[in-house]
Amino acid sequence: MDKENEYNNDTVYEYKILPDIIPGRCDRCGQAKFKSSVKNGLFLRECRNCGLKKSI
Ligand SMILES: [Zn+2]
Numbered sequence: 001m002d003k004e005n006e007y008n009n010d011t012v013y014e015y016k017i018l019p020d021i022i023p024g025r026c027d028r029c030g031q032a033k034f035k036s037s038v039k040n041g042l043f044l045r046e047c048r049n050c051g052l053k054k055s056i
Helices: none
Strands: 012-014 034-039 042-047 053-055
Antiparallel strands (some): 034 042
């Protein structure tokens, strides 16, 4: 299966379950540009390039 298809943008992945493959970089596209927000007390990190979301 192609790596890109393992992730989707509707899901917020949890860092403790799915740590970064390369710390500080997006698992899917490898970019290090994120926009951050806090939602329900969770720190949410969204990739600016592909939209992959992780709670940290
Ligand atoms: Zn990305």
